[in-house]
Amino acid sequence: MSAQAPHPTLLIPGPIEFDDAVLQSMSHYAESHVAPGFVKTFGETLSMVRKLFQSTNPAAQPFVISGSGTLGWDFVASNLVEKGENALVLHSGYFADSFAACLETYGANATQLKAPIGDRPSFEAIEQALKEKPYKIITITHVDTSTGVLSDVKRVTEIVRRVSPQTLVVVDGVCSVGCEEIAFDEWDLDVVLTASQKAIGCPPGLSILFFSGRAIETFKARKTPPASYYSSLANWLPIMQNYENLKPSYFATPSTQLIHALHTTLSQITSRPMSERFAAHRQASDRVKAAVAELGLQQLASKPENQAHAMTAIWLPEGLAPPDVLPGLLKRGVIFAAGLHKEVATRYIRFGHMGVSITDPARGDVDKAITALKEAITDAKQAKGL
């Protein structure tokens, strides 16, 4: 039984439903950001971020910064790429366009490798592109929130290491961290950036990044200063190192309450093997995908191997648009998201199935949503005479 006020179940690809204890942490009383109590909370939080990424390499570095997930792009673009350097952006939906725009803002030459909607660039195309010119970084949207397309980060990284070993592998994990498998050290990644409000299950407002030692060294070898002030790794690195070593430090006031909530959710997440968490999301995803198929509906993500496990982007039946279906879902106590990919936004809806809705099956969120989807689609078709 939840301590929260009654409300429709939020099943969009972030923000998501919150665990009661996480939400209660948001109401923590006022604390100084440099007092021992909070310093310990923040330091432990950073150490748990290492576990979240299954990393034990002390050269790797976690960052937790006040801001939206979007800020993570600025952090990468302003610290790891210098004016005129090349970035290869793998495109599997809306978010690659934005990441490329961010990279160009800071002077990078961003080359997008585009796939048709619902697909991701092929391994062959990636290998080919990497051979054409030297790239400082390659960016991969692990799960594109606009399409639900999953990228194969492990395999792409293997290609990079074989063909262009110095290229830094940057993963946009906003919609994947905490639900899709990521083995930072083992896969030899350089950066994963994410946000607090998706599968991590914390309210929105924190940008979370994890840098390899190689990425930190690349930053330190810059010929020009970082191109941003608030996102400057030079400004944040000593702060993060100090907090993790339980030393107070100041560059900008951290979001004390959000850090408490992140501490609570990461304590829950890291108390169990990450593999268990990934498996739970895969199983729930299989049930959702089977139900969608049973309804005769198709997903944007076109093949089983490129379908995300914590969200499903669903084409609506011909003749239906999100406003025909979403109110019927809401009437049944469930909130899905409308389409987001500009070219096809009016033709699909998105179902987020991650976090407590998955790890606490007693909530019954997924079953409720599947039933509601079935009924809402049937009602909408009837109303339109389809």
Add this chain to the structure above:
Amino acid sequence: MSAQAPHPTLLIPGPIEFDDAVLQSMSHYAESHVAPGFVKTFGETLSMVRKLFQSTNPAAQPFVISGSGTLGWDFVASNLVEKGENALVLHSGYFADSFAACLETYGANATQLKAPIGDRPSFEAIEQALKEKPYKIITITHVDTSTGVLSDVKRVTEIVRRVSPQTLVVVDGVCSVGCEEIAFDEWDLDVVLTASQKAIGCPPGLSILFFSGRAIETFKARKTPPASYYSSLANWLPIMQNYENLKPSYFATPSTQLIHALHTTLSQITSRPMSERFAAHRQASDRVKAAVAELGLQQLASKPENQAHAMTAIWLPEGLAPPDVLPGLLKRGVIFAAGLHKEVATRYIRFGHMGVSITDPARGDVDKAITALKEAITDAKQAKGL
């Protein structure tokens, strides 16, 4: 009687003690950032930001963005100054150095007009500097949190309008908005930037800015694109306008829970005339300053007219450092801050007196702190044989 767990009273210059209702808003259940309920909350919040600045000019524009107050500097530097343009930075403590560093990161030529510690640049020096070359912006730290020095924003703006009318007046109001008088329209200001966690009384994590029509037009006349992506006014302007017009919109996921808390505190603040709030802070400040003088202690801010009304930076007696005094305060249930200005940090402490600690006198926070300060100083002197 507070609903919060027992804790020492936080009387630093931000974060500050929270009103119960504000803190409870932080635990709001999960909502979509584009659903009607949240859109209304955010839209109303933006409208209340106008009232906070006593502005009725529809050309002015509020921004509320996930991030620390520091992000406000990037927002100004990356949108209002182009590479090679001049910025005049009035220095009244630590924060001007940082603002100047931020401006230079984005290519501005920042000229600092420095005052001795505890003072602010003279009106004559400001006028002289403005006559020497054309400045795109002038920045004023309204209250420098490191020194407690108050600037005379109204008078400086009058000088600017007389001597260099096109120069944009940018006020760093992180430690002044909600406690020091600001009449945005009447004083003809261009930008005030602030953060959620000081006199506004919301937990940290929101960067709040208010732009004049002139500042927006200056942005629109840029010859080069904005120098940041996350801080780009081009990215945020339509979002803020849409939310205030109750239309859902997406650039980056807003901090939904923090926005609820900001809505609650701004509802409280704007339900009374702002003049009342400023007067309450002035009265409390007078009491604190009188008590400090009675203890034979001096303030960093050297003259009555340059002393902030919501914090007091207090020189410790010769031979005492913050670690000699702060534990004695904590033992008495009160938290002050150590010094922050690098050159003299070990020689002074900072007492923040703002927000609910002032507007809810039944809490007795200021009296408790004054008594604790008296006793802690006496104890520390005895312990050191002074």
